[in-house]
Amino acid sequence: MTIALIPGSFDPFHNGHLEVVERAADIFDEIVVAVLRNAQKSEAMFDLDERRDMIAESVAHIGRVRIVSMTTLLVNVAKEVNATCIVKGLRVVTDFESELQMAQMNRSLSGIETLFLPASSSRSFIASRLLREVARYGGDVSHFVPPAVERRLKEKLGQES
Ligand code: PNS
16 A cells, blocks of 8 residues: 655645645555644744644545644654655745755655655645735635635634624
């Protein structure tokens, strides 16, 4: 059985992330989405459990997807869930430098390989950081996030209609 581990900070999960999960589900038997802390990113809008719950609602239609939220190294999660490989989406060329370093570090630590899926051009500009900013100023993010995330963003920002 092949298991893809899709890690990220997912603050919040968006349609670009969803596309990676859906495409990976066409290739692998099971998907584990791991919500983790990124030490390079300071202020989080949602805590790990909130992010896990939003993802669970957003991927419910796919099946064969498990979501975990942890504060540990990604390679520890990979071992725990018996991951075949790590899968990450690549949007733009500037993503590549840090993703390459992380892939090389993870392979050095544990031997696990990372597979990159190129984002669709229609989604390559979607980034959690931009969505937080647009949503904070009351902009419409409904085209970029699953309904469960849009709802939680409005709740978090006190914008319930
Ligand atoms: O969505 P992001 O922020 O690009 O995801 C980065 C993430 C969370 C996958 C990365 O920071 C990570 O793996 N964090 C867990 C701790 C860890 O293993 N750090 C070493 C990475 S080589």
